[in-house]
Amino acid sequence: QVTPAEVKSQEDFSSQDQAKLAAADKEAAEEAAKVRSELLSTLEGIEKSTIEDINKDATITDKEAAIKAAKEVIGKDAILKAIEEGDIEASDLLDDFLAEDSDQVTPVEEMSQEDFSSQDQAKLAAADKEAAEEAAKVRSDLIATLEKIEKSTIDDINKDATITDKEAAIKAAKEVIGKDAILKAIEEGDIDASDLLADFLAEDSDQVTPAEAKTQSQLSDQDQAKLAAADKEAAEENSNAKKLELSKLEEQVAK
Numbered sequence: 001q002v003t004p005a006e007v008k009s010q011e012d013f014s015s016q017d018q019a020k021l022a023a024a025d026k027e028a029a030e031e032a033a034k035v036r037s038e039l040l041s042t043l044e045g046i047e048k049s050t051i052e053d054i055n056k057d058a059t060i061t062d063k064e065a066a067i068k069a070a071k072e073v074i075g076k077d078a079i080l081k082a083i084e085e086g087d088i089e090a091s092d093l094l095d096d097f098l099a100e101d102s103d104q105v106t107p108v109e110e111m112s113q114e115d116f117s118s119q120d121q122a123k124l125a126a127a128d129k130e131a132a133e134e135a136a137k138v139r140s141d142l143i144a145t146l147e148k149i150e151k152s153t154i155d156d157i158n159k160d161a162t163i164t165d166k167e168a169a170i171k172a173a174k175e176v177i178g179k180d181a182i183l184k185a186i187e188e189g190d191i192d193a194s195d196l197l198a199d200f201l202a203e204d205s206d207q208v209t210p211a212e213a214k215t216q217s218q219l220s221d222q223d224q225a226k227l228a229a230a231d232k233e234a235a236e237e238n239s240n241a242k243k244l245e246l247s248k249l250e251e252q253v254a255k
Helices: 015-056 063-074 076-084 090-099 118-159 166-177 179-187 193-202 221-254
Strands: none
Touching: 015 063, 015 076, 063 118, 118 166, 118 179
16 A cells, blocks of 8 residues: 655655656546546446336335335445445446446345345345235235226126116126226236225225226227217117106006
8 A cells, every 4th residue: 555655755756756746646536536436426326226116116115115225235325435444446346337237237236145234135125025015915905996896887787777788788897997907007017006006995986887987088999989888878778668668658548
């Protein structure tokens, strides 16, 4: 760790030597500042990418706790402190980071399990377990809610004497409710299960009909057409039933 200044006193240096030394010191300081700045930028990039992944992950409900745990695992502040104290060489660490595809780096990819403290590993394992359990619970609750809506709707159809083709009406209702399509969209990350479940539970699910489960703006053109056809069929069946009753009444009067 000996510096030129420790090898020779300033009195022993010629003006030329002193100028070279000053230039070398300046260059070293600039390089150190540049490396530190790039390392800081890289660490912040990893943090930002990880936080974005957490915020996009519908299975993680406690975003704040997950982000805090991820930051601790990435350890930006601890790394910078270690560099300041000379425990880590900033340039070597920066080379390691830049050798990876930093856009895809997650806390687990950024540091191997051997680099984690026991406490970090425990936190990460607990966070993973909690996220998996919460995701499973939300999915289970959502399926139960959708099945309850389906059952309630089917019961209503079966009780409705004006609907003659029960099978077709039930099939159309199931497509409008869209349980399978919703679950597929959740699996693909297009819909947040917890948000959707909250929307369903905010309604009186015992009274939910396909039209109430989804607003017209949320229905596709095909769904709206099916719903309109079902409404038309119900109206026609009701009208025909009334005409039949009226005809029977007229016959009785004629007799």
